[in-house]
Amino acid sequence: MNRRTFVKLSTAALCACPAVGAVALQHAISPKPEWLQKLIQVNDQRLKALQAYRVADEKSPAFGGFLDGTDIPNPHSTVGFIRTAICALVSEESEFYKSKQIKTETEQALTYLLKIQHADGTLDLLSTNFHSTPDTGFIVKWTAPLHTLLRQADAVFFEPTLGLLQTFLKRAGESLIVGGIHTPNHRWVVSAALGALYQLWPDVRYAQRAEQWLAEHIDMDEDGQYNERSTYIYSPLTNRVLITIARTLNKPELYEYVRKNLAMTLYYIHPNGEVVTEASGRQDKAAVGNMDGYYYAYRYMALRDSDGTFAAMCREIEQTVLDKVAGHLSYFLEDQTLWRELPAAKKLPVNYVRTFPRSGLVRIRRNEWDATLISNNPVWLTFHKGNAILQGMRVAASFFGKGQFETETITQQGTDWLMTRRLEGPYYQPLSKEKIRDDGDWEKMPRSGRKQSEVQVMTTTIVIRERGNGLEIDLKLEGTDGVPVALELIFREGTFKGVQSLGTGKEVFLLPDNSTGTCTVGSHTLTFGPGRAAHKAVQLRGALPAMNAPTVYLTGFTPFIHTLRIS
Known part of the structure; x- marks a missing residue:
């Protein structure tokens, strides 16, 4: 160029x-604004906390590096320290401003980073990705601005630090020019890293490689x-x-x-x-x-x-x-x-109803409370009232091991929102003579080749509407009669009233017939009901495992027709 x-x-x-x-x-x-000075103070506290993870043994192959929570030295933890340390070193408001000790530790961390950098310029994400261009891109994106900060703060004082950082970045840049990616956002991470390098050292190859990724268009x-x-x-x-x-x-x-x-x-x-x-x-x-x-x-x-x-x-x-x-x-x-x-x-x-069809969401917010309706997900409703949070509503029936409800679509009908699903549970007849294998191998005589009979049907219909200061939810599970049903109200935390403990040692409750329950967190109280408790079978075959969270169940049998209100 x-x-x-x-x-x-x-x-x-x-x-x-x-x-x-x-x-x-x-x-x-x-002068730096107040919010920025506060961030510098928080950064100082983070820097102190990171010291506990430093490998200080000079005989260790990982000397200068930083451990993760499982005591594995790795590039990401090490770069986390480098970022935190340099932000402190260049900020006059930091208690570590131009600290010789922190500067030395930063240079030792950079030396370790260079030691574990592969010959092709890449680094590893030890939990999953090796010789990883994307993870190298993340790290370059984090560290390239630090080169600018050091140079602007005092290029002479930070000369050794700058030299180590420059060596790392230029080596990494070679991998970004040729390496591949895994996920959509990796394209933009790598392109941003290339742009940051191009700003530091205008090598035309950086810009050209970014252009290749950008030619795919942004995935919005x-x-x-x-x-x-x-x-x-x-x-x-x-x-x-x-x-x-x-x-x-x-x-x-x-x-x-x-x-x-x-x-x-x-x-x-x-x-x-x-x-x-x-x-x-x-x-x-x-x-x-x-x-x-x-x-x-x-x-x-x-x-x-x-x-x-x-x-x-x-x-x-x-x-x-x-x-x-x-x-x-x-x-x-x-x-x-x-x-x-x-x-x-x-x-x-703070007061709206908005649909996001490509994400399969409907968002309802009325100032102090909000709800999210969700398709293609076993959790089809959440409800937040301040810090009292219903983080998930699920319903299942013990219907041929596949009765966990989720809807493919959310349809608006006037002021109502409709969710539906239809399931079939067939039985199978003997194979016709010409389809029977001599070896009797069941796996090679698939059910698709058999006639169905005694087909059972389960239809779930859920209608949600606003009522008063909350929601009204109509549930109807019908088709085959006598099927056990369990409706889960999964909360994040809280103090509960109006519910009955199932005595399992966990926060698992039934909401008795016609009862109203409450969940209180601080000054916020979420109310739900009326209840229904026809049985205690809350973990049905084919349903998802219970979540590790306070859960209130409503139970019954098909035809299960019930209206629940939340406010």
Whole structure:
């Protein structure tokens, strides 16, 4: 690449930042804002905690590295320390600012990282991936900004540190130019890492390889969600790395994807500030997830677009989980335009009904409570009222070992939402003579070749509607009579009243006939009922195992027709 092209790209990338020119420069030299100083203090505490995992034995092959929770030295734990340490070393507000001891330990950690880096430039994720380009991409994405921070803070003082870090990054860059990936977000992680390297050292191969991945187009659906639907882990990650690509490789069109996802996510937030995770296609499915991972993208786009709603989301995150944002401190130290004051806040959406058909969700929120209706999932309803949380509702019947209900679709009928499923339980007749094997091998005489008879049917219909300050749920399981049914109300925690313990030693309860139960957490009380308790068979054959959480059951037999109210 010639110098003219490089200068053009570099200038365009600068112009893509949230603010440019004299205003940006003026803010770049202003004191760190209070929220950033707090993150530096939290980072200091994290640095102290990480010391317990350091391999300090100079005779150990892993000297300088850091252990995980199972006492295995590994690159990710080691880089976690390096990130935390460098953010402290370059921050005047840190008690470890230019600490010679921490600087030495950082250089020892980098030496260990170089020791375990493969000849092809890759690193391992010891739990699953080896010679892993994607995991190397993650680590480059985390460490490349540190090179800038060290150079800007004091290139002479940090010269040995910079030398080690540069060696690691350039070796890693060679693997990113040629290596492959596993998952959708890996493409953007690797591209962001390449962009960060290109910003440091304008090797045209970095930009060309990123262009190859970007040519596949960003995997966003009409709802504004990425392919993996991972609202706690990979959606916020993808927002962060797309911003990095836009900044470093002059791709301002990528901001539109970030903007759409952030706008959608405003309708995925529970009243207590958590994010809906039930539709995720990754490991965060149904996990308790906070919004800290979104803070960088909301702040960046709020400043870039002068968006008051995004600014309001930033302030909510600051009020609820600001401490957790410290894991992304390097983003805010590197890009000083983010220190500017946010635009005036607008109101966040707290009263709505929104459908997300590509994710199979319906979201209902009415200020202090919200509900999520979910398709293609055995948990088809959640209900949050502050910190009193019904984290899952499931229903099953002991119908031929396959009676766990889940719906393929959620259909709106006026103000009602409909979920259905039809199951069949057939018996099979003898095979016709020509289909019988001489060896009598059952496995090679499949049931598909037999006529069915005595076919039993189970139809489940669930209708959900708003009633008063909550929901009304009509359940109807019918077809074959006399089939045991168990409805599960799975809570996160709480003090329960109006329920009857099953005496199993766990928090497992029945809700007696016509009774109303309550779950109280702090000042929040969730009410549910009326009850139904025709039997105590709560773990039915073919149903999913009970979750390790307080659970209230309603039981009966088909035809099971019942209306339950939650508020």
